Amino acid sequence: MNLSLRVFKxxxxxxxxxxxxxxxxxxxxxLLPILFLTAFTLLMGGVYYGSGLEVALVVExxxxxxxxxxxxxxxxxxxPIPPRLVPIExxxxxxxxxxxxxxxxxxxxxxxxxxxxIAANESVSIHIQVANTHEDLTKNLRMPVIRKLDIFYQRxxxxxxxxxxxxENLRSHTPPRLAYMAWxxxxxxxxxxxxxxxxxxxxxxxxxxxxxxxxxxxxxxxxIFYGKMMSGVVVSYISIPILFLLGLVLFSAWPSGxxxxxxxxxxxxxxxxxxxxxxxxxxxxxxVFMVPLAALAGIFYWIASGGIAPLELVGVSFGxxxxxxxxxxxxxxxIRMFVxxxxxxxxxxxxxxxxxxxxALIFSPLVASRAAQVDLGQILENVKRRRRGN
Amino acid sequence: xxxxxxxxxKKDLKQAKRDPxxxxxxxxxxxxxxxxxxxxxxxxxxxxxxxxxLVVQDISSEADDMAGIIENxxxxxxxxxxxxxxxxxxxxxxxxxxxxxIAYILIPTGFGANISSGTQATVTMYINNANDxxxxxxxxxxxxxxxxxxxxxxxxQFDQSNARVALDETLSLAATPSNLSYMAAVGILxxxxxxxxxxxxxxxxxxxETNAIHDTLNSPASRVALVIGRTVAAIPRSxxxxxxxxxxxxxxxxxxxxxxxxxxxxISFLTxxxxxxxxxxxxxKARKREQALLGSVLFTVxxxxxxxGLAPIGLAPIAFRSVVLLIPITHSILLWTRVFFSDSLLxxxxxILFLIGTWILLSAIVVTLMKREVERS
Numbered sequence: 001m002n003l004s005l006r007v008f009k010x011x012x013x014x015x016x017x018x019x020x021x022x023x024x025x026x027x028x029x030x031l032l033p034i035l036f037l038t039a040f041t042l043l044m045g046g047v048y049y050g051s052g053l054e055v056a057l058v059v060e061x062x063x064x065x066x067x068x069x070x071x072x073x074x075x076x077x078x079x080p081i082p083p084r085l086v087p088i089e090x091x092x093x094x095x096x097x098x099x100x101x102x103x104x105x106x107x108x109x110x111x112x113x114x115x116x117x118i119a120a121n122e123s124v125s126i127h128i129q130v131a132n133t134h135e136d137l138t139k140n141l142r143m144p145v146i147r148k149l150d151i152f153y154q155r156x157x158x159x160x161x162x163x164x165x166x167x168e169n170l171r172s173h174t175p176p177r178l179a180y181m182a183w184x185x186x187x188x189x190x191x192x193x194x195x196x197x198x199x200x201x202x203x204x205x206x207x208x209x210x211x212x213x214x215x216x217x218x219x220x221x222x223x224i225f226y227g228k229m230m231s232g233v234v235v236s237y238i239s240i241p242i243l244f245l246l247g248l249v250l251f252s253a254w255p256s257g258x259x260x261x262x263x264x265x266x267x268x269x270x271x272x273x274x275x276x277x278x279x280x281x282x283x284x285x286x287x288v289f290m291v292p293l294a295a296l297a298g299i300f301y302w303i304a305s306g307g308i309a310p311l312e313l314v315g316v317s318f319g320x321x322x323x324x325x326x327x328x329x330x331x332x333x334x335i336r337m338f339v340x341x342x343x344x345x346x347x348x349x350x351x352x353x354x355x356x357x358x359x360a361l362i363f364s365p366l367v368a369s370r371a372a373q374v375d376l377g378q379i380l381e382n383v384k385r386r387r388r389g390n
Numbered sequence: 391x392x393x394x395x396x397x398x399x400k401k402d403l404k405q406a407k408r409d410p411x412x413x414x415x416x417x418x419x420x421x422x423x424x425x426x427x428x429x430x431x432x433x434x435x436x437x438x439x440x441x442x443x444l445v446v447q448d449i450s451s452e453a454d455d456m457a458g459i460i461e462n463x464x465x466x467x468x469x470x471x472x473x474x475x476x477x478x479x480x481x482x483x484x485x486x487x488x489x490x491x492i493a494y495i496l497i498p499t500g501f502g503a504n505i506s507s508g509t510q511a512t513v514t515m516y517i518n519n520a521n522d523x524x525x526x527x528x529x530x531x532x533x534x535x536x537x538x539x540x541x542x543x544x545x546x547q548f549d550q551s552n553a554r555v556a557l558d559e560t561l562s563l564a565a566t567p568s569n570l571s572y573m574a575a576v577g578i579l580x581x582x583x584x585x586x587x588x589x590x591x592x593x594x595x596x597x598x599e600t601n602a603i604h605d606t607l608n609s610p611a612s613r614v615a616l617v618i619g620r621t622v623a624a625i626p627r628s629x630x631x632x633x634x635x636x637x638x639x640x641x642x643x644x645x646x647x648x649x650x651x652x653x654x655x656x657i658s659f660l661t662x663x664x665x666x667x668x669x670x671x672x673x674x675k676a677r678k679r680e681q682a683l684l685g686s687v688l689f690t691v692x693x694x695x696x697x698x699g700l701a702p703i704g705l706a707p708i709a710f711r712s713v714v715l716l717i718p719i720t721h722s723i724l725l726w727t728r729v730f731f732s733d734s735l736l737x738x739x740x741x742i743l744f745l746i747g748t749w750i751l752l753s754a755i756v757v758t759l760m761k762r763e764v765e766r767s
């Protein structure tokens with residue numbers, strides 16, 4: 001393998017100039033992870049942030065007393081556990097109309113005999129009507145009501161509340177979920193940026209018919225490919241500062257742990273992904289395929305490696321599958337470091353991603369160089385022609 | 391004009407046949423989402439059951455009743471709420487401290503004796519509070535278990551008839567669609583959305599790359615005929631992806647629409663109408679196939695996530711909801727899920743009118759941009 005530092009530098013600088021000339025392209029690499037976070041913030045924000053979830057409250061009790069008012073107060077009071085309910089009192093007919101049109105998703109009805117029944121030690125039911133269009137939505141609508149009813153038991157029906165519970169958290173601080181996602185999306189941004197940028201640097205040569213010139217020139221093709229790989233590594237970091245700042249500004253959360261470790265882990269991840277990108281670019285030869293390949297490889301790893309929720313949550317089987325996914329180690333160490341401030345698996349995870357990065361550094365230019373000489377599309381076309389001929 | 395439209399339709403369909411690469415993202419996007427979500431939700435038992443340890447130190451009927459509730463209480467989709475494994479205290483504590491066990495519940499010694507003597511008994515839940523969503527889900531489940539015990543609704547009947555205050559629930563649908571069913575149903579629409587946007591964006595960008603756009607725009611065909619012709623050609627082109635996704639998704643995920651299939655077809659038609667001019671705009675702005683595809687994939691994925699592709703937007707704050715309701719994909723998903731899972735046609739008109747309005751507005755913008763392009767060239 002013939003390497004030249006001068007050719008590597010020239011190739012790298014040329015690619016960086018290409019990126020500078022294409023602000024639209026770089027804008028999209030920047031926007032993809034940011035819009036991804038924005039989409040989740042829009043979708044889940046209502047559960048964790050904002051004034052709360054507006055629900056219809058129908059009070060049929062005509063003579064409310066301590067129990068009815070107590071329950072209404074509990075329903076209205078601030079709850080540290082999301083989602084928070086914002087009951088809007090209305091008559092039954094209006095509530096039903098809004099519910100049928102999909103404008104209200106939950107109606108809570110306190111029946112007419114509520115006060116007397118409790119005072120007389122009789123059994124009574126409060127009624128809830130839930131728009132159960134989706135399992136998770138249904139859960140998020142029902143559970144706060146169940147919680148409020150338990151609080152009502154603990155506060156007003158103490159003789160019935162034989163059991164209570166207390167919660168012990170593992171650590172003093174609970175990071176907001178969306179900040180957690182902002183931090184994990186930064187890894188998604190690195191993966192997508194590196195695969196796409198390095199792959200795109202390869203495909204542009206095929207599309208502009210300059211690949212043959214490059215490989216046939218008396219310069220080292222490996223150095224040229226290294227230059228393309230490293231340009232992908234640089235571009236892959238573009239969205240990280242913005243994601244962390246968004247986490248800080250929107251959710252007042254900053255990750256634990258030190259950034260040098262984060263940079264080391266992501267650098268190795270980025271080198272590996274850029275290696276994959278260079279090979280993919282040489283194989284597919286068309287930038288059209290690089291976009292979905294990069295975006296979807298990134299999203300697969302993000303979900304499968306615990307980007308949405310820690311893997312311990314989903315049980316043994318999923319965690320076991322994840323163990324066999326290469327490079328998911330980076331997610332594990334970054335999540336532990338950011339959330340817990342711990343480095344328990346760091347050496348193992350650095351070792352694994354280091355191995356993959358070294359493998360990519362040694363073999364990606366070699367494989368890409370070989371792949372660049374084999375036109376897979378042309379081979380398929382020839383096979384088709386031969387079949388037609390037969 | 392009709393002859394011109396037919397000629398444009400034929401030309402666009404020929405081009406789609408010659409270069410069918412737009413199919414790739416239309417299939418990859420929904421299937422990757424589905425595969426990942428199937429793995430994820432299947433392993434957590436339908437999205438409702440969370441892994442949790444249980445340590446029962448007390449030997450009493452009260453402790454047995456409490457443990458029975460924790461182990462067997464079910465959600466609206468009949469999945470148990472906790473995926474419980476029993477441990478001794480030492481093992482549970484060690485796994486928890488090493489973050490291998492995300493939470494465990496301790497029913498301590500003396501639990502039964504406290505209840506018998508009229509003293510309130512306390513159950514303790516230990517949670518690895520990696521984020522507030524975990525805390526929320528575990529606390530809510532524990533709260534439900536404690537309420538059931540206090541209501542005297544123990545396993546297996548969970549009968550609340552003697553409770554001082556019972557909870558009587560009515561659900562709008564006979565069966566709650568699981569997270570996976572919802573995702574599968576929306577996955578079909580997602581393939582159509584991706585195909586409508588990506589195919590039109592790529593087709594327009596290809597014309598810019600090959601300079602064919604100027605021949606097209608300078609042809610005797612009127613610009614309105616051009617836009618109508620391209621939109622009509624996009625209908626079979628976009629629907630073509632459903633030939634693959636419906637036969638794969640429907641039987642494999644065992645989801646069948648409850649609502650009227652003709653209405654669903656109408657929603658698909660409206661979705662294509664609203665998104666094709668948007669694809670055209672992306673293609674005109676990007677002018678290169680690579681960027682057109684990147685733009686359309688970006689818009690599809692983000693619009694899908696924000697517009698209720700993973701879960702309905704009903705819980706989003708009103709201010710955010712009014713933003714995502716400006717995206718046509720949100721309205722398509724709203725209409726699709728409402729009709730797919732329910733036979734009611736109530737509340738559909740606002741979204742139908744929005745999609746028609748989007749189609750007219752965006753088509754007018756495309757016509758104006760075409761005029762500018764001709765003037766510039």
